[in-house]
Amino acid sequence: MKTAALLVNLGSPDSTEVKDVKKYLDEFLMDKRVIDYPFLFRALLVRGIILNTRPKKSAEAYKSIWWDEGSPLIVLTKRLQKKVQNGTSLPVEIAMRYGNPSIASSLKKLMERNSDLKKVYVLPLYPHYAMSSFETVVEKVKEEAAVICPGVELDFQDPFYNDEDYINILAESIRPSLQEPFNKVLFSYHGVPERHILKGDVTGCHCLKTENCCSTPSPAHAQCYRHQCFETTRLVAEKLGLTTDQYSVSFQSRLGRDPWLTPFTDATLEEYGKSGMEKLIVVCPAFVSDCLETLEEIQVEGAEEFIAAGGKSIDVVDCLNDRDDWSALLSKWIEERA
Template identity: 45%
Template sequence: MGKKGVLLVNLGTPDSPEVGDVKRYLDQFLMDERVIDINAFSRTMLVKGVIVPFRSPKTAKLYKEIWDENGSPLLYYSKIQTAMVQEQLGPDYHVELAMRYQNPSIPAALAKMKAGLVESIQVIPMFPQYASASTGSVIQLVMELVSKWQTIPPVSFVNSFHDNPGMIATFADNARKYQPETYDQILFSFHGLPERQLIKCDHSQSHCLKSADCCQTLTDVNKFCYSAQCHDTAKLIAAELQIPSAQYSVCFQSRLGKDPWVQPYTSDVLKQLAAAGKKRLLVFCPAFVADCLETLYEVTVEYGEEFRKLGGEEVQLVSSLNDNPQWISALVKMIKDNQGA
């Protein structure tokens, strides 16, 4: 029998922090029709004419701040995760890593699986909460590529794992070393999305953003809603750590452009907490399974500086899942459970 293929896919990273590589990364990323979901002509004019030329030099400087002897932290930890998963699964599995944008690419990873004569392919987009712009984009590209093969093996996908017990436990354990009970407030800061993308994912067209608390509880209507899944992840981690609801806040970072994004924005929450006299914040970023630009720079540096200017004292980031053995075991269990192994 052939090996069972497992494709782990994260978002992506430039090949280097140099401006040219950052331009190529941003161009591929932002030209994705699911990321900037407007008509093709407007997207091309906006991305190639405005965002990439002006944003690339600034973004390159930020990447240089987090680049170290291991290169990109996201790629570094993703490679380690892949190797650890392969080791735990053993020789009956063929595990490959890919990035949705740039390298290692999804086409290259699938080609390796095809050459390895895998008997099936399980695709795990490494985004705990489902979003069309992340998980949906990975699934679409894989289906487009594999659909062109003459012989198509069984292909399956993990849609989301926002409530995975092992993932929740790992985030909680990572936080315990900081003694969460000693902080004034706990923040769960997730990557943001335009509100229009949430509305598009509401198949009922009768629930999304129709009330202020539409995302607070996960139901059959909003079970694929990114924001609702984020709130559920936060609720589960808080429960694991016995954090009362009044002691934590859910917010969304990385807003781009002037259109309304999922709220509340992290910056606004920082202002509110500082005004309320909060001094020390502990921050989770449970939309990421590996530390990256959004955690290591945006939260630790930018939000840290912003909060101190507002009168706060400390913004402490809880490490992502990275190479934590507990997370790897949870990922392996997820793979086996989804394949009925």
């Protein structure tokens, strides 16, 4: 085969041991596209402060959601790979931006499996563009490929936040939760610092600077995470027939004291709980695979916050994981790029 596919997800520690969590967090947080400070300041913050306090707490969180087979994100991505491989004749490997299997090891495996390899179709498993997710995968693959397979063409899948097939599948994953009466659907996306949005604004004068910036057409939207999150939400809501008062958007997982995208998910869950909601549905479209942020932060901590504040029932929709329609769509995209 002259073409192969590489599915790239976020990653996970090798185990729930503190040393492995610390190693993972170091690789993740020292990424200049995640914490975009100068190296010395980033090193002081991460290695001087965060890695001396956070790994133990994070290890406990991972333990609470760890499966017998290992990290849920890794297990689910391997299951997805198997289904995608069954749907295409092209070789398919998976890699993690942080942790294992690494991008370098997976590129080497593709080269070993295909001596005549000419092109690798790379699918970052992120629906939306963000420098701390999609962009860092693209740049890391380019960096590793320049050493491992310099003559091989790299073909990257664009963010698919508004792809019609993806929107249909995401909507169908939510639809069963709507069969019984509910108060609201909360679309909770991973948060990013506002400065990331400003850095990605190719116009330099649109994002967070003009009224209704996310709904006003602009070239900035091609790299605007906030716009793309709102657009995914709008399209899915239309597909499901939701009225504007039946859904809302929030952002989770903030880190540090700098301004991050609002409203925050934890504050929103508390607010909805205090209102005495009978049933809240939560979906996390920034993730295609269930992971710490969905299984622990939302299904455990988020649910506890909502109930403790007075909410009655919360239904957290599974990520797409290895759904048959989702894996079939990825196989279709791979075949089309062959």
